[in-house]
Amino acid sequence: MSGTPTIEGAGGPLVHAEGLTKRFGATVALDGLTLGVAGGEILALLGPSGSGKSTLLLCLAGILRPDSGTVRYRGQALSDMADAVLTCLRREEFGFVFQFGQLVPDLTAVENVSLPLQLSGQKRGLAEERALALLTKLEVEDRAGKRVGEMSGGQAQRVAVARALIAEPKVIFADEPTGSLDSLNGEVVMGLLLAAARERGTTVVLVTHEPRIAAYADREVVVRDGRISQHAVVP
Amino acid sequence: MNLLRFLGLGGRVALSGGRGSLARVALMAAGIGLGVALLLGSLAFDHAIQAGAVREAARYPGAQLAPDEPQPMNSTLMWEWRTTFEGHDVWLIALHGRGRAPVPPGITGVPSTGQVFVSPGLATLLDSPSGSLLAPRLGGSVAGPIEPDGLVTPSEIFGYVGVRPGLKGLSLVDGQLYTGGSKQSFSMLTPGSLIVLGLAILAFLFPVALFVITATRLSTATREARLAAIRLAGATNVQVRGMIAIEAAMVAVLGAIIGCLLFLLGRTMSLKISAVAAGWFPSELWPQPVAAAAVLLIVPALVLLVALVGSRRMIVSPLGLVRRTRRRRRGAAWVCVGLAGALALGFAALGHAWVMRQRSPIPGVIIVGAGLLFLAGLVGEAGWVSWLVARVVGSRTRSVSAQLGARRMEADPGSANRVVAGIAVLVTLVGLGQAVALADARDRSGMTYVAPWVRDLPATIVIAEVFDYPVVDPASLLNLIAVPGVLSVRLTRQEPSGGVTLKPSSAIVATDGEPATLERIRNAVGWRGDAQPVSFWRSRASAGATERTVAHVAQAISLVILLVTAASLLVSTVDGMMERRRPLAVLSAIGARRSTLRRSILVQVAIPLAVALGLGASGAIFLTVTVFHVIGERGLLPLRPLAELTVAVGVVVLAVTGLAMPWAGWTRRADLLHAE
Ligand SMILES: Nc1ncnc2c1ncn2[C@@H]1O[C@H](COP(=O)(O)OP(=O)(O)OP(=O)(O)O)[C@@H](O)[C@H]1O
Numbered sequence: 001m002s003g004t005p006t007i008e009g010a011g012g013p014l015v016h017a018e019g020l021t022k023r024f025g026a027t028v029a030l031d032g033l034t035l036g037v038a039g040g041e042i043l044a045l046l047g048p049s050g051s052g053k054s055t056l057l058l059c060l061a062g063i064l065r066p067d068s069g070t071v072r073y074r075g076q077a078l079s080d081m082a083d084a085v086l087t088c089l090r091r092e093e094f095g096f097v098f099q100f101g102q103l104v105p106d107l108t109a110v111e112n113v114s115l116p117l118q119l120s121g122q123k124r125g126l127a128e129e130r131a132l133a134l135l136t137k138l139e140v141e142d143r144a145g146k147r148v149g150e151m152s153g154g155q156a157q158r159v160a161v162a163r164a165l166i167a168e169p170k171v172i173f174a175d176e177p178t179g180s181l182d183s184l185n186g187e188v189v190m191g192l193l194l195a196a197a198r199e200r201g202t203t204v205v206l207v208t209h210e211p212r213i214a215a216y217a218d219r220e221v222v223v224r225d226g227r228i229s230q231h232a233v234v235p
Numbered sequence: 236m237n238l239l240r241f242l243g244l245g246g247r248v249a250l251s252g253g254r255g256s257l258a259r260v261a262l263m264a265a266g267i268g269l270g271v272a273l274l275l276g277s278l279a280f281d282h283a284i285q286a287g288a289v290r291e292a293a294r295y296p297g298a299q300l301a302p303d304e305p306q307p308m309n310s311t312l313m314w315e316w317r318t319t320f321e322g323h324d325v326w327l328i329a330l331h332g333r334g335r336a337p338v339p340p341g342i343t344g345v346p347s348t349g350q351v352f353v354s355p356g357l358a359t360l361l362d363s364p365s366g367s368l369l370a371p372r373l374g375g376s377v378a379g380p381i382e383p384d385g386l387v388t389p390s391e392i393f394g395y396v397g398v399r400p401g402l403k404g405l406s407l408v409d410g411q412l413y414t415g416g417s418k419q420s421f422s423m424l425t426p427g428s429l430i431v432l433g434l435a436i437l438a439f440l441f442p443v444a445l446f447v448i449t450a451t452r453l454s455t456a457t458r459e460a461r462l463a464a465i466r467l468a469g470a471t472n473v474q475v476r477g478m479i480a481i482e483a484a485m486v487a488v489l490g491a492i493i494g495c496l497l498f499l500l501g502r503t504m505s506l507k508i509s510a511v512a513a514g515w516f517p518s519e520l521w522p523q524p525v526a527a528a529a530v531l532l533i534v535p536a537l538v539l540l541v542a543l544v545g546s547r548r549m550i551v552s553p554l555g556l557v558r559r560t561r562r563r564r565r566g567a568a569w570v571c572v573g574l575a576g577a578l579a580l581g582f583a584a585l586g587h588a589w590v591m592r593q594r595s596p597i598p599g600v601i602i603v604g605a606g607l608l609f610l611a612g613l614v615g616e617a618g619w620v621s622w623l624v625a626r627v628v629g630s631r632t633r634s635v636s637a638q639l640g641a642r643r644m645e646a647d648p649g650s651a652n653r654v655v656a657g658i659a660v661l662v663t664l665v666g667l668g669q670a671v672a673l674a675d676a677r678d679r680s681g682m683t684y685v686a687p688w689v690r691d692l693p694a695t696i697v698i699a700e701v702f703d704y705p706v707v708d709p710a711s712l713l714n715l716i717a718v719p720g721v722l723s724v725r726l727t728r729q730e731p732s733g734g735v736t737l738k739p740s741s742a743i744v745a746t747d748g749e750p751a752t753l754e755r756i757r758n759a760v761g762w763r764g765d766a767q768p769v770s771f772w773r774s775r776a777s778a779g780a781t782e783r784t785v786a787h788v789a790q791a792i793s794l795v796i797l798l799v800t801a802a803s804l805l806v807s808t809v810d811g812m813m814e815r816r817r818p819l820a821v822l823s824a825i826g827a828r829r830s831t832l833r834r835s836i837l838v839q840v841a842i843p844l845a846v847a848l849g850l851g852a853s854g855a856i857f858l859t860v861t862v863f864h865v866i867g868e869r870g871l872l873p874l875r876p877l878a879e880l881t882v883a884v885g886v887v888v889l890a891v892t893g894l895a896m897p898w899a900g901w902t903r904r905a906d907l908l909h910a911e
Pocket residue numbers: 024025027028029047048049050051052053054055056906909910
C-alpha cells in the first residue's frame with residue numbers, strides 16, 4: 001500500500017530510539033533511554049518488573065508516543081508520521097505477539113491469522129489458505145476452525161505467533177510471548193517464533209523475564225528504571 | 236453464615252466490580268424503573284378514564300315514559316341537547332322535577348325553571364366576549380356551578396337547565412326519566428382503538444423488558460470471573476446463587492423506587508401540560524392502590540425470577556467459568572411451529588366460507604390460535620434466523636469489517652437475538668394493528684356517509700335540521716330568515732346523511748358567512764334541532780381525522796420501541812467492546828484502521844435489525860392478508876407504516892453505530908495493551 005516509508009536508512013540501525021522519556025503521572029517509565037536494533041537482529045529486553053520494558057516496546061512500535069526523544073524506523077522519525085501512515089506501517093512492516101488476550105474471540109484461528117493479510121487488502125480465500133499453511137507449520141492446524149475459547153493457552157499463543165508472522169513483517173515485537181505458558185510449552189512456542197524469524201531474516205524485539213528464553217537472542221539488553229543498564233552479546 | 240453478613244456480601248457482589256458493574260446495576264434499575272413507571276402511568280390513566288366513564292353514566296336516563304303517560308310524582312324528566320358553539324362541543328341537559336325528584340350528580344337539587352347550573356368550562360365560555368351568543372341557548376340565568384363529582388373531565392362544557400315541559404319544544408313524549416343514572420359505564424373506546432391501546436402498552440413494556448434483560452447480561456465475563464473468585468475463597472455454589480439473588484433483589488427494589496419517582500415526576504410534568512390538566516382530574520390520575528401494589532410486587536418478583544433462572548444455567552466453578560464451547564442454536568423447531576400457524580391461517584383463508592359458518596367461538600379460536608402459533612414461531616425463529624444470517628455473512632464476506640461484525644454477532648448472539656425477536660414481533664403487531672385500525676377507520680367513515688348534494692353547496696351555507704319533527708313544526712325553520720345575517724332559507728326533505736323524510740326536516744340556509752350568524756341560527760333552531768356549516772359535513776365525509784390519529788399513535792409507539800431497543804443494542808454493543816477491549820486494542824496495534832472497526836460495529840448493529848425488519852414486515856403482511864381474508868373483509872396492506880419503519884430502523888442503525896464510536900476510539904488506547 002502507498003504511504004509506507006521505503007527509504008532505507010543508510011547502514012544505520014533498523015529501529016533507533018534516542019533519549020526516550022515517558023511519564024505516567026509521577027511515574028517515570030522511560031528516562032532518556034537510547035537503543036538501536038539492527039536489521040535481522042534478535043534482541044531480548046530483560047529487567048525487573050516495572051522497569052519500563054513494555055513501555056519501551058510500545059514506543060518502538062509507534063503505538064505509544066514518548067514525551068520526548070525520537071524513534072526512527074529506517075531513518076524516519078515515527079513522530080513525523082501521520083496516524084494513518086503509522087497504522088499502515090504497523091500493518092505491513094511490524095508484527096506483534098503479546099502475553100495473552102490478543103486473539104479476537106469471535107473469530108476462528110484461521111480468521112485471526114489471516115487478519116493482517118486481509119487488512120492489507122488481500123483476498124479472503126487466499127489469505128486463509130496462507131494462514132492454514134502457517135498454522136500447519138506451527139502444528140496447530142487441527143485448531144484452525146476453532147475459537148480462542150476452545151483452545152489451550154499454548155495453542156492460542158501459537159496462533160498469535162502465526163498471526164505475527166503471516167504478513168512477513170520486517171520487525172516482530174513480542175512482549176513476554178511465553179509469559180502465560182509453562183516452560184516446556186514456552187520453549188516450543190519461542191523456538192517456532194525464532195526459527196521462522198531467522199529463516200526469513202526478521203528482526204525481533206523480545207521482552208522477557210526468563211533468562212532461558214533470552215538465551216535464544218543474539219543480544220540481551222537489561223532495562224532498569226527506564227534506562228539501559230548493561231549490554232551483553234551472547235556468543 | 237449469618238444473614239446480615241450474607242446480605243452485605245450480596246451487595247458487594249453487586250457493586251464491587253468497578254465502573255462496569257455499577258453501570259450494570261444502574262442500567263438494570265433504570266430499565267425496571269421505566270417499566271414500573273410506565274405500568275403505574277397506564278394504571279393511573281386507566282383509573283381516571285374509568286372514573287370519568289362512571290360519572291358520565293351517572294347522568295344517563297333510566298326509562299322512557301309511555302305515550303300519554305303524565306310525569307309521575309317524585310320523578311325527574313330529562314332532555315339532552317348536544318350542540319356546538321364556536322367549535323366546542325356543548326352538552327346541555329334540561330331537567331324537570333316533580334316532588335322529591337332524583338338529582339343528577341354535581342348539583343344539590345333539580346333546578347327550577349329558568350335556573351341553569353354550569354360547568355367551569357361552560358362558565359368560562361359564557362364569560363368570554365362572544366358568550367352573549369351562547370346565553371340564549373341556555374334560556375335561563377346561571378344559578379350556580381356544577382361540582383366536580385358531576386363532571387366527566389375538568390374542562391367539560393356542560394350544563395343543567397331547569398325547564399317546564401312545553402317550553403322550547405320539549406314535550407313529555409321525548410323526555411326520559413332520570414332514575415339515578417346507569418350503573419353500567421360505557422367505554423368510549425371502539426374495538427379498533429382498544430387494539431391500538433393494547434398494542435401500545437405491550438409495545439412500551441416489551442422493549443423495556445428487553446432492555447432490562449440486556450442490562451442483566453452486561454459484563455458477563457468479568458462478573459463470572461468475580462463469582463469464580465468468591466467460590467475459590469470457599470463459598471458453595473448455593474451461597475453464590477444466594478448472592479446473585481440478593482443482588483437481583485436489591486436492583487429490583489432500587490428499580491421499583493426509581494419507578495415510583497419517575498411516575499411522580501411524569502405525573503407532575505404531564506399535569507403541567509394544559510391538555511392533560513383540562514382532560515383529567517389530578518385526584519384521579521393515580522393508580523388504584525391494589526393495582527399499584529400488584530405492580531410493585533410483581534415486577535421485582537419477575538426480576539428476581541429471571542435472575543435465578545439465568546443463574547441456574549451458569550455453573551460457577553472455583554476455576555472460573557468452564558470453557559465455553561460453541562452451542563448449536565435451536566430454531567428449526569420454531570420454524571415448524573410458525574409454519575404450522577401459517578398453514579392453518581392459509582387453509583382458513585382458502586376455506587373462509589366454511590370457517591365463518593361455524594358456531595360463534597370457533598372462527599375466533601381458529602384465527603387467534605393460528606395467529607398466536609405463527610407469532611410464537613416468529614419469536615422462536617427470529618434469533619436463529621439472524622444468527623444464521625450472521626454465520627453466512629461471517630464465513631462468506633470478503634470485507635474484514637463485515638467479518639468482524641458478523642462473527643461477533645454469531646459468537647454472542649444473546650442480546651441481539653432478543654432484539655430481533657422483539658422487533659420482529661412488534662413490527663408484525665404494529666403492522667397488523669395499523670391495518671386493523673385503518674380498516675376500522677374506513678368502516679366508520681362509511682357510516683358517516685354524506686349525501687353528494689351537500690358537497691356541491693357553497694361554503695357559506697348552513698344546514699339546519701330539526702329532529703323529532705312530529706313534535707316540532709319543520710316549517711318553523713322558515714323563521715330563520717329573521718335571523719340577522721341569513722340571506723335565504725330553503726326547506727328540503729333530503730337529509731345531509733343521505734336519507735329522505737316525508738316532510739321537510741332540514742333547511743338550507745344561505746348566510747353572510749359570519750361565525751356569529753351560525754351561532755344565532757343555532758340559537759333560533761333551539762333544543763329540538765341543530766345547525767352545522769357545510770364544512771362540518773364535508774370533513775365528516777372524509778373522516779381523515781381518525782386515520783391520522785391512529786397513524787400518529789402507531790408512529791409514536793414504533794418510535795418508542797425503536798428508541799428503547801436502540802438503547803439495548805447500544806448498551807450491549809458497547810459492553811461487547813468493553814469485554815473485548817484488549818483484543819480490539821491489539822487489532823489496532825497490528826494495523827487495523829479506525830474505519831474498519833467502525834464498519835464492523837455498523838454490520839453488527841445492522842444485521843439483527845435488518846433481519847428483524849424483514850421478518851416483521853413479512854409477518855405483518857402475511858397476517859393482514861390471511862386474517863382479513865378469513866373474516867371476509869377487504870384488507871388494507873400497511874405498506875406505508877412499514878416503509879416508515881424501514882426508514883426509522885435505518886436511522887437507528889446509524890445512530891447506535893454513531894453513539895458507539897467514542898468507545899471504538901477508546902479501545903485503540905495503547906495502555907490497554909499493558910497486562911491487566
Ligand atoms: N498506562 C499507564 N498508566 C500509569 N502508569 C503506567 C502505565 N503504563 C505503565 N505504567 C508504569 O510505568 C512503569 C513501567 O511500566 P512497564 O509496563 O513498561 O514495565 P515492565 O518493565 O513492562 O514491567 P513488567 O515486567 O511487570 O511487565 C511502571 O511503574 C508502570 O506502573
